[in-house]
Amino acid sequence: MNATPVIGVQGVHKSYHxxxxxxxxxxxxxxxxxxxxFVVIFGVSxxxxxxxxxLMGAIDTVDEGSIRIDGLELAGAAREQLIDARRVKIGYIFQFYNLIPTLTAIENVEMALELLGLDRAEIKGRSNHYLERVGMLALAHKYPDQLSGGEQQRVAIARALAKEPAVVLADEPTGNLDEHTAAGVVRLMQELNRTTGITFVIASHNKELAKVATRVFHITDGRLAH
Ligand SMILES: Nc1ncnc2c1ncn2[C@@H]1O[C@H](COP(=O)(O)OP(=O)(O)O)[C@@H](O)[C@H]1O
Ligand SMILES: [Mg+2]
Structure with a gap:
């Protein structure tokens, strides 16, 4: 294992008006x-x-402290560097999938890869590979509204993974799914973590994740505890 952390968060403070x-x-x-x-962060709503x-996803900026992602200090980074970090270093999975409704499953994955500037053959190859990995190849040409919630989340997972990012950040990825479907998505993320070695950081209420996480944290009163 590389000893340099893929994400280092130090003394971070953030307030909202x-x-x-x-x-x-x-x-x-x-x-x-x-x-x-395969890190899970629990905490009440x-x-x-x-x-x-x-903050770790370079979507928002800290008030105080330091966040390093794959060697890049986000606190002092220029706007272009932050955009680049979001595009290249980070795969994001959201509670409500956030697929583009006018694109098919495979086009959603391809679009994320087009932003990386990969060539056409690489984009096709990776899109097919990762849709296959999440069990969605047969439905690759369906539009999001033709897919169930669990299927849409599988496509969103493929989209995040296909970038082969330094880290995948998942914000309540099973929060909108029934228990059975959620369990399938948890198993899938764990299997992908094990087989691809891609780092996962998951914010969740799903206690199943505690069983499969390599480390579990809890946020309480603005601080993180084991
Ligand atoms: N953009 C924002 N502007 C103002 N307040 C915000 C904003 N985002 C989050 N908050 C507030 O910050 C607190 C933490 O929110 P959040 O990080 O969304 O919690 P969680 O994801 O654990 O439910 C909440 O009190 C929320 O209302
Ligand atoms: Mg939240």
Missing amino acids: IGEVLTPVLCGVDLEIHRGD GSGKTTLLN
Whole structure:
């Protein structure tokens, strides 16, 4: 294992203005994630899970502290570097899948790869490979509204994985799925983590994830604990 963490979070503080009131959400968060980890972050609704993921995903910026992703310090990074980090280093999986409704399953995956500037053959090859890995190749030409929630999430997982990013960030990926479908998605993510070695950081309420995680954290009162 490479000893340099793929994500290093140090002394991170983040508050939001809600009207006139400044509400602290993260109050000194430290976290190291290593290559191949399958990390789960638990916390009640409103505890700051999405906030932390969005900071690690270069979607939002810290008030204080440091976040390094695959060697890039996000705090001091230029806008172009942040856009590049989102495009190349990070795969994102959302609770509501966030597939583009006017594109088929395979076109959704291909589009993420087109943004990487890969050549056509590589895009086709990877899209087919990862849709196959998530069991969605037979439905590759369906549109999102022709797919169930679980199937859409499998496509979203393929889209995130196909980039072969430094880390996949998943924000409540099973939050919109029934228990049985959710269990299938958990098993799939674990299997992909084991076989591809891609690092996963998952914010969730799903207790099943605690059983398969390499490390589990809890956010309480703006801090992260084991
Ligand atoms: N963009 C925002 N503007 C204002 N407040 C926000 C924003 N995003 C989140 N918050 C607040 O920050 C707190 C943490 O939210 P969030 O990170 O979404 O928690 P979780 O994902 O654990 O449910 C909540 O109180 C929420 O209302
Ligand atoms: Mg959230």
